[in-house]
Amino acid sequence: MGGNRIVVYKEPGRVEVEDHDMPKLEVPADVAQAKGMSREAPHAVILKNVSTNICGSDQHMVRGRTTAPPGQTLGHEITGEIIEKGDDVQFLDVGDIVTVPFNIACGRCRNCREGATGICVNVNPARAGSAYGYVDMGGWEGGQADYVMVPFADFNLMKFPDRDQALAKIRDLTMLSDIFPTGYHGAVSAGVTTGMTVYVAGAGPVGLAAAYSAHLLGAAVVIVGDLNKERLEQARSFGCETVDIGQSATLEEQIDQILRTNEVDCAVDAVGFEATGHGGGEEKPAQVLNDIMSITRAGGSLGIPGLYVTGDPGAADPDAKEGTLKVRLGLGWAKSHSFVTGQCPVLRYNRKLMMAILHDKAHIADAVNATVIPLEDAPRGYQEFDRGAARKYVLDPHGMIPAA
Template identity: 50%
Template sequence: MATGNRAVVFHGIEDMRVDTVDYPKLEMPNGQKAPHGVILKLVATNICGSDLHIYRGSFAAPEGMLLGHEMTGQVVEVGPDVEFLSEGDLVSVPFNVACGRCRNCRARHTEVCETTNPDASCAAYGFNLGNWDGGQAEYMFVPYADFQLLRFPDKDQAMEKIRDLALLSDILPTAFHGLMEAGAKPGSTVYIAGAGPVGRCGAAAARLLGASCIIVGDYDQKRLDLVKRNGCETIDLSQDVPLTDQIEAILGEPMVDSAVDYVGSEAHGIGSDADKLMPQAAINQVMDATRAGGATGVIGVYGPDPLAPTQEGQEGTFPLDFGKVWIKSPRISAGQAPIMHYNRELMMAILWDRMPYLSDMLNTQVISLDEAPDAYAKFNEGSDEKYIIDPHGMIKN
């Protein structure tokens, strides 16, 4: 058994390092024994756009915190109370840490577990949300394993599709959740704000759902090209043309059935305001673009940001154009995704080749653990790649 553990560790703003830390134990963050947990050998562990909030300093984190919340791993140690998992099983780890026992978990709202974070009804690996170590590492501990972990039915088949299955911890179910909250269905017209990895997963998920016209808006032409070649329409938000006019040029009408904000408070304006940070821009755009009686999903992260240029943004208060859209009887849903609500079905869609375009749309790139700090810097500069860390060299090129 291994005795050490190399991991990506936060040392300050824009300062990620690969350090050797303690090998994980079957223990909760407070030191309590966790016979319901397992230790995983990480096979794939991704860098997420949400990690950049920590990297940039927008989301406060203590120095020395282990990062990472998108993990796929192999079980190497099983707690005595674990009944349905065995050593050698290949599993996906939902980023929400959830007990499976509280009122919210029993209602399948694992994104707001009431017990795994003493400070709030929300816990996640690799964030300052309950002191759970992240999984950009060689090994990690996962509690409540029978409840939390999604086991792949065939390890060899899973390893052949690991680039796609690695997305099940967060961004693919998160993207799907946004579409569900926005009421997307076969034949729907959909607008997706943001062509980052989550937005591109949203475009892929909209195709899986049978949406008709899928429109993606962004400023980065390389990212837009990835969705364009996979059957989506695109809008360059740097053009000085109102969003609804650009949608009308594509659809023949200025609004869509469903719209999802995959950007959050790091949004910029349109056209002449494209270089200006406008935290409220994306959410106002999707509300404006949604037809009367339609629905809007807000998946992008909104919260207090110490780096915001205004006091309102620092406090997490955003000016919304709600008065303008109220007359449309809007339905708006926001928040983190309950990953376990969707991950098994999306796993089956991947295993049965219902999303063959996923890796191309995401532009997944496999890197070593030592390359992670440099990948953070590239991603922060706007890289169109989705970085998958392979700590043990187990993923075929």
């Protein structure tokens, strides 16, 4: 049948755009069987994707650093127009433009009812928490595509109030599916508020979103650390201080040059498990976690939106291959640090951040250097992103994103 182009992981370092069947109003067979759920999904909608983004989390799979099999469909950052809906979708209509949280949530389980939509227990047979187009996340088809199915639509989807306004601001609004709420969650989890000093490890899109969010929350100084000079320049473009962890000066020494103290009030890890040691070189997956404990004051908090996995076939040692890292927990205990990890519960934040965008209080697309490319250019986007481009690649499957 065909009719739905979708980005697919083929082997480490290679993705392709393939023609797949159009999505149906059905949940994956494994989810339905394991959870005693009907395969038919009258609670679902089909979206024509307006925009769908490439994420650093996708890159972990494409590098071969997860257990993702060849053929894994990709994409969990989705904004789209409803073109079909099930009989049980009551509060959304065909033609609505909506943002899709990357977390798939049923809206019915205890965790969803308590606002922890990143760890819904009904949408993934393997573990709590699910997402579109991601390994071990329930088998839901990816959203880097022309069309995608979204279940439990009334609960998961947020409609934009005005279609024309949404399309005009789509470069910013497309970030609501993941990186803006995720970065904001990292900053909130770290306790950022007025007058605080903040260190953000990593100047990729999530790190930049966390740094931008720290400014929104009133931080006095936001310091971003990375090895990539182009990405550090992007952080400086919206008022961040930066440290180059490739320099001979230590992280503490560089922070002291900025603050006249080698400690910050709080910190955010936006790197995750593919971290390297100071100065680059060999991989040290616990490096960032240990760094942020070292430089955060006693009593401070650590937000950890960076991805850590339970299966990493490319890890340097057997422990790290199953997510066991050499974290200096004793140091964190001695300093009474608070840690917050895991998927961001996007629904907790996306309406507030939408309002900030619509009323010109937030310009997240500029902060992360949003760069629009056609869906068929996704392989190029992955290659350039993997080489460290200081860009957030936004795929435009149907040519609906207005020219900048």
